[in-house]
Amino acid sequence: MRLILLGPPGAGKGTQAKIIEDRFGAIQLSTGDILRSAVAAGTPLGLEAKEIMARGDLVSDDIMIGVVRDRLQQDDVSAGFILDGFPRTVAQAEALDALLAELDLALDAVIEISANESILVDRIEKRATETAGGPRDDDNVNALKKRLAVYREQTTPLIEYYAGRGSLKTVDGMEDIADVTIAIENALGH
Ligand code: AMP
Numbered sequence: 001m002r003l004i005l006l007g008p009p010g011a012g013k014g015t016q017a018k019i020i021e022d023r024f025g026a027i028q029l030s031t032g033d034i035l036r037s038a039v040a041a042g043t044p045l046g047l048e049a050k051e052i053m054a055r056g057d058l059v060s061d062d063i064m065i066g067v068v069r070d071r072l073q074q075d076d077v078s079a080g081f082i083l084d085g086f087p088r089t090v091a092q093a094e095a096l097d098a099l100l101a102e103l104d105l106a107l108d109a110v111i112e113i114s115a116n117e118s119i120l121v122d123r124i125e126k127r128a129t130e131t132a133g134g135p136r137d138d139d140n141v142n143a144l145k146k147r148l149a150v151y152r153e154q155t156t157p158l159i160e161y162y163a164g165r166g167s168l169k170t171v172d173g174m175e176d177i178a179d180v181t182i183a184i185e186n187a188l189g190h
Contacts, residue, residue, distance in 0.1 A: 001026040001080040001188070002105060004087070006158060007113035009147040010120040011173040012180060016113065017084040019181050026080030029071055031064060031088075056146030058088060058154060065095040072103060088155045093162075110162040111184055113173035117148055 001024040005013040017028040035053060038046035045067070049059050058064075068086055071077070087093040100107065124144045162168040169187035173180055 001082075002107050003081070003188075004083045004107060004110040004162075005113060006110060006155070006162075007173055008115050008117065008120060008151045008155075009144060010123065011113040011115035012177065013084045013113055015177060016180055016184060017082045019177075020082055020184065023185075024080060026082050027076055028084055029068070029077075029081050029086070030084040031067060031086040032084075034067055034071065035059065054143065056143040056150060058150060061089055061091045061095070064088075064092060065099075068092075068096065069099055072099060072105075087158060088151075090157050090161060093158050107167060109169055109188055110167045111187055112159055112168060112170040113180065113184075114170055115173040117152075119174060120148065121145065 001020075003020070003026065005017055007013050014028075014030060014032075017030065020026065021028045032053075035045070035049045039050045039053070040046065045063070048063065052059050064086060068083075072081070083096075087096050121141070121144065125141055128141055159168065171180055171183035171187060175183065
């Protein structure tokens, strides 16, 4: 199973990727997780990404395409993968198409987990009042609003991009976690 999960920050891509990973034996490839590990380890990639991520901006296409190119060539990917957080721009989607062609791999589907922006903002505002300082640098109201704006401007064109190729399915990410999983499985024909 080779999948892309699209959707705004907070829609549940990571949560669903982990559930699907268990069910289909495909591995979750989260570019956000790769970057957070690099930041924690203080690698050159991490040093470059830290401030950009904290602001809620996007790390450059060139860097991200390089990260995914390396990751897709590792052995564990042969079981299948769920891309979570990549691609995020049309340039990344085009580079991914070229990379998959080069590796002779085809995508099974692109799933958009749709979400209502004002509900996402309400949720994070509630969480911010409950916990002082989230677990992530970018887990605060201002950064979330910025990330939502970046998603709207730079990532939503991918919905058209993949719809035009006939590979896009959309599920409602505002349902309960288990119901979203069922919707994804139905979209995949399982
Ligand atoms: P995520 O965990 O997917 O929400 O990603 C957290 C942050 O990492 C994003 O807000 C970006 O700063 C950065 N990031 C993750 N994936 C990408 C990507 N494909 N392109 C650019 N920046 C990314």
